[in-house]
Amino acid sequence: MKKILAVTLARGGSKKIKNKNIVLINNKPLIYYTIKEAKKSKYIDDYIISTDSKKIAKISEKCGAEVPFIRPKYLSKDKSKSVDALIHALKFMENLKGYKYDFVIE
Secondary structure (H helix, E strand, O other): OOOEEEEEEEOOOOOOOOOHHHOEEOOEEHHHHHHHHHOOOOOOOEEEEEEOOHHHHHHHHHOOOEOOOEOOHHHOOOOOOHHHHHHHHHHHHHHHHOOOOOEEEO
């Protein structure tokens, strides 16, 4: 059985739309819709939100997602690469869970 980690990257410092992940659409934060769909998958073993924002983390948890850490600031800058944030999340979760993942999806 393959282990799959799904990660939603939700940086708080969006340039174009301030706090876009928690902007309300139909009275729900935008990130709610991503969380709702990800949690439907029967293939995902672990699903987490990687964010540098405590506000996004709190709202994500209220929406049913796991937020096991606050992403370090150096991985959340304008020029930071998504792959580096994913590697951070993967290593964190493998240490937390005590097993290796076969796939990581964003």
